[in-house]
Amino acid sequence: MRNLLKMGLVSLLTLSLLTMCANANTPPDNQDKKSIKIALLLDTSNSMDGLIEQAKSQLWTIVNELAKASCDGAKPELQIALYEYGNNWLNPYEGYIRQVVFLTKDLDLVSQKLFELRTNGGDEFCGQVIKTSLDQLDWNNSTNDLKLIFIAGNEPFTQGSVDFRDACYRAKNSGIVVNTIFCGDYHEGINTSWKQGAEITGGEYMSINQDYKTVYITSPYDDRISQLNIKLNNTYITYGREGKQKKENQVAQDANASGISQVNSVKRAVSKASHVYKNESWDLVDAAAQEDFEVTQIKEEELPEEMKGMNEQDKIKYIDTKKTEREQIQKEIIELNKKREEYVAKQQSETSKENVLDDVMLKAIKNQATAKKFKFE
Structure with missing residues (x-):
């Protein structure tokens, strides 16, 4: 009986050791893989044609810089989502908000949908579009990912029935940073609560000249x-x-x-x-x-x-x-x-240029990526 008991204990110990070894040799699952997730919320009301043009013309500049990111020697996956808001063609019962593209790796789709955007006058509800992006997108619960919202527009951040503070605190609690881009005078954006929205989540407040025309420098290559x-x-x-x-x-x-x-x-x-x-x-x-x-x-x-x-x-x-x-x-x-x-x-000229979409976005992304141990080449 004792021999049988000893044999049973030995077998159990051997099985446990084999299981431990197998687990040690098992590669980490996809949860360890880091991603950069960016939701771009664009005001498509009448005065925002310049903003949309900058987004279309600067998409690949932004993508190329993000492609230089790494973390612990690995290259993160890039996913981009796109929303439009403040457009009278959109459903008023949904706050004049539309999900144009869900979080996706399909960069051709993002480009296609950017080029399809058209502006039209409307009401801009910043708090509601932030809340909608939190509700609809698959942000997941990973603390490894860099999860960012960029919202751009030119009307007061306080408009609409959804309090922007509630939406931003919810984003913060989900590990999502909200960055605000006011299209106009820097101080006007502060006075209309755009800076406050960013500060709640530890994001950055920025202002741009949405009518600035992108300057291209050709090369022999x-x-x-x-x-x-x-x-x-x-x-x-x-x-x-x-x-x-x-x-x-x-x-x-x-x-x-x-x-x-x-x-x-x-x-x-x-x-x-x-x-x-x-x-x-x-x-x-x-x-x-x-x-x-x-x-x-x-x-x-x-x-x-x-x-x-x-x-x-x-x-x-x-x-x-x-x-x-x-x-x-x-x-x-x-x-x-x-x-x-x-x-x-x-x-390139050494003289300072106007703040434009790609510049302010990339500065914010790189600053916030540091906290997640991302590095850029």
């Missing part, structure tokens, strides 16, 4: 980067029901960027060469990088024409070929962009 962008697009392998549509949108957003300026188009190409531009939902190269990906799970009818009829080995080889091609193109774009940035820095 722009043409080559533009050529590489075309080649980069050819490495995408569409699949699934949305594949073709998403690929068309990729090209459409290239056109939107180039419609503003070649420099803006170049900055978008640089974003597409970075780790934050991922399209695993419709591109087989990005999808194949996922741990649970199996090419055999993709139905034949969901494959592009050039892959239909291929056996499993040929499919894998085709995807790997496109992956290698993409990595080479992205590497060259990144190397050229370093030279481009050095050139532009030398050409």
Whole structure:
């Protein structure tokens, strides 16, 4: 009996040790992966055309700086959400507020929706749009993520039935920082409570000239980067029901960027060469990088024409070929962009310029990222 008891205890101890070892060798789950989550709340009333133009023209500048972020040696995932408020075309029963884009990694979708925004007179309820973004977005409970709201507008922060203080304190309790951007005179923004809204959450109050026109400095490297962008697009392998549509949108957003300026188009190409531009939902190269990906799970009818009829080995080889091609193109774009940035820095005037959207946002993001141990190259 004693021998049986000893054997049982030994077996139990052995099982416990094996379990401990297995747990020690188990990689950390996705909860340890950090993300940068940004909700952009834009006033789209009549006087805000300049703000929308800055958002469209400076999106890729902001993305490129965020792509330089790291934490504990790892690159964080970037998610962006977009809301519009203060527009008479919107539902008055919802406070003239609309979720344009949920928190997403799909940067083409963010760009598309920015370019679709149109202004129209209305009532701007800052407290309510902040509350709505807190209610609707998947912020999650992770304390590792950098979670930021940027709200921009030019009417008093106190308007509407939702007290902005209640909304901001709720954001603070959820680990979300609210940054306020007043479009107009700095002191007027203070007098209309924009600064108070930011201070509640430890955010930053800023003012910008929304009518400032973005200045672009061309470089000798722009043409080559533009050529590489075309080649980069050819490495995408569409699949699934949305594949073709998403690929068309990729090209459409290239056109939107180039419609503003070649420099803006170049900055978008640089974003597409970075780790934050991922399209695993419709591109087989990005999808194949996922741990649970199996090419055999993709139905034949969901494959592009050039892959239909291929056996499993040929499919894998085709995807790997496109992956290698993409990595080479992205590497060259990144190397050229370093030279481009050095050139532009030398050409830029040392005189101070107007406060603009990308400048104030990036300063705030970098300041607040420090508290989460993020670093920027």
